[in-house]
Amino acid sequence: MNNSVDAPTPPFVPNYLLYLLAAASEAASERFHAHVRSKGLRVPEWRVMACLIDTDGSMVTELARYAMIEQSRLTKIIIQMDTRGLVSRRSDPKDGRRVRVFLTPQGRALAEELVADARIDEQELLKSFQGGQGDHIKDTLRALIWHLESGDLKQG
Amino acid sequence: MNNSVDAPTPPFVPNYLLYLLAAASEAASERFHAHVRSKGLRVPEWRVMACLIDTDGSMVTELARYAMIEQSRLTKIIIQMDTRGLVSRRSDPKDGRRVRVFLTPQGRALAEELVADARIDEQELLKSFQGGQGDHIKDTLRALIWHLESGDLKQG
DNA sequence: CCAGGAAACATGAATTTTCATATAAATCTT
DNA sequence: AAGATTTATATGAAAATTCATGTTTCCTGG
Numbered sequence: 280m281n282n283s284v285d286a287p288t289p290p291f292v293p294n295y296l297l298y299l300l301a302a303a304s305e306a307a308s309e310r311f312h313a314h315v316r317s318k319g320l321r322v323p324e325w326r327v328m329a330c331l332i333d334t335d336g337s338m339v340t341e342l343a344r345y346a347m348i349e350q351s352r353l354t355k356i357i358i359q360m361d362t363r364g365l366v367s368r369r370s371d372p373k374d375g376r377r378v379r380v381f382l383t384p385q386g387r388a389l390a391e392e393l394v395a396d397a398r399i400d401e402q403e404l405l406k407s408f409q410g411g412q413g414d415h416i417k418d419t420l421r422a423l424i425w426h427l428e429s430g431d432l433k434q435g
Numbered sequence: 436m437n438n439s440v441d442a443p444t445p446p447f448v449p450n451y452l453l454y455l456l457a458a459a460s461e462a463a464s465e466r467f468h469a470h471v472r473s474k475g476l477r478v479p480e481w482r483v484m485a486c487l488i489d490t491d492g493s494m495v496t497e498l499a500r501y502a503m504i505e506q507s508r509l510t511k512i513i514i515q516m517d518t519r520g521l522v523s524r525r526s527d528p529k530d531g532r533r534v535r536v537f538l539t540p541q542g543r544a545l546a547e548e549l550v551a552d553a554r555i556d557e558q559e560l561l562k563s564f565q566g567g568q569g570d571h572i573k574d575t576l577r578a579l580i581w582h583l584e585s586g587d588l589k590q591g
Numbered sequence: 592c593c594a595g596g597a598a599a600c601a602t603g604a605a606t607t608t609t610c611a612t613a614t615a616a617a618t619c620t621t
Numbered sequence: 622a623a624g625a626t627t628t629a630t631a632t633g634a635a636a637a638t639t640c641a642t643g644t645t646t647c648c649t650g651g
Contacts, residue, residue, distance in 0.1 A: 290489040291550055292501065296557045297464050298485075299576040304456035305503055306583040311453060321637090329454075333446040340599060345448065347461055352638060354601060376599040376646045394447055401452045408582055416575055420455040423572060426564055427462040477607095495630060508608060510631060532616045532629040 311400045318393065323348055323356055324365070328390035329397070331366065331382045338377045365389065467556045474549065479504055479512055480521070484546035485553070487522065487538045494533045521545065 292298050308322075315325040326346040331337070334345065339357065343350045357380055360366045365386035371377035382390055405413030448454050464478075471481045482502040487493070490501065495513065499506045513536055516522045521542035527533035538546055561569030 291553075292485050292489050294573070295485070295553060296560060296573060296576075297460070297467060297553070299573055299580065300456070300460035300463055301503065303576045303579050303583075304453070304460045306580050307456055308453050309583075323637095329448050329451070333448050338599075339601095347458065349639075350599085351601075351640080355637080358601090374599085374647070378600065397447075397451060397453070404452060404583075408579065416579060417450070417452060417455055419572055419575055420452075420459045423459050423564065424455065424462050427459075427465075427560075479607095496628085505609075506629085507610080507631070511607080514631090530617070530629085534630065 307404060311397060314396060314400070315393065318389065320389075320393075323352075324360060325393060327353070327356060327360065327380075328365065328382065328386060329394060331380065331386075332390050332394055336379045336381050338371065338379055342380055360386070463560060467553060470552060470556070471549065474545065476545075476549075479508075480516060481549060483509070483512060483516065483536075484521065484538065484542060485550060487536065487542075488546050488550055492535045492537050494527065494535055498536055516542070 312322050312325075315322060320328070323346070326348065327342065330342055330345045334341070337345070339353060340350060342348075342357075343353045346353065348356065357366060357368060361368050364383055367381050367383055368378050369381065371379050405416075408416070468478050468481075471478060476484070479502070482504065483498065486498055486501045490497070493501070495509060496506060498504075498513075499509045502509065504512065513522060513524060517524050520539055523537050523539055524534050525537065527535050561572075564572070
């Protein structure tokens with residue numbers, strides 16, 4: 280007979296990939312998201328503005344994919360941002376169904392300021408994350424995203 | 436004079452660490468989260484159950500940290516889950532302020548089923564992600580989380 | 592040209608989430 | 622040991638999100 284105690288079963292959550300991804304995303308974003316809110320924007324609004332810095336004038340559906348926001352939700356966010364003067368909406372002359380979204384001068388000024396802040400924040404995160412490791416994490420994440428989006432992993 | 440066109444400015448968003456983390460989390464979770472919903476649970480409810488598999492009987496505040504859900508929101512989720520018979524709430528006899536949350540037998544059965552499914556899903560993700568790379572990503576994420584939570588990166 | 596269908600957005604009602612604060616129990620202070 | 626603080630959870634109203642579906646515009650074959 281064996282008197283020794285069993286090794287405790289290891290916990291599930293802290294070793295689960297989807298938890299690690301969500302926790303890493305949250306932890307890494309916390310500080311900058313607080314900064315965004317201090318500037319009077321909610322995080323989804325900041326995401327819209329960051330996307331528009333890259334692709335000003337894109338249509339709502341494109342923006343929804345790029346910013347990872349569901350379409351009807353994005354529509355409502357954009358309407359609010361329009362009201363606040365951060366973006367303007369114009370229907371596409373070539374296709375009346377499409378609504379193209381543009382940064383206003385005011386919106387662009389804020390967006391550029393925040394993108395600059397975001398770059399600094401990112402550099403601080405990466406450089407504090409011991410030399411070189413920092414570079415690799417972005418590559419790893421890009422590879423993971425590419426793998427997940429392309430392969431579709433057997434259409435379960 | 437130089438006739439050559441400038442190289443286009445590289446886009447910000449697709450190379451931004453916080454975007455990569457959020458996008459990786461979303462892409463990796465999509466399939467399993469759909470599975471969770473097909474079982475009649477919303478994602479935050481699944482998170483609560485997964486946490487309780489590890490730490491049944493924990494108090495609301497602990498659970499909130501572990502499941503990354505804000506406290507007052509968690510309270511409401513737990514009340515719903517209690518009503519549905521997935522968990523039960525008992526006030527701690529040692530400290531009347533605390534509410535300890537337990538899986539019911541029915542809740543535990545569902546939680547165990549989903550944890551098993553989650554393990555399978557995770558294995559499929561990792562093994563499809565070319566040999567060995569899979570292992571490393573979890574280590575990288577753990578390191579990042581540990582770094583972010585411990586260091587606090589200068590108290591900006 | 593027209594009917595049918597698809598694509599792009601908008602909308603409304605039900606539900607959730609957020610934020611500030613209330614309540615209640617434990618702990619500290621003097 | 623009474624009062625002041627802190628900790629734990631609950632609550633309510635305002636705001637945001639979700640989901641299904643409506644509306645408008647475009648496209649396609651006959």
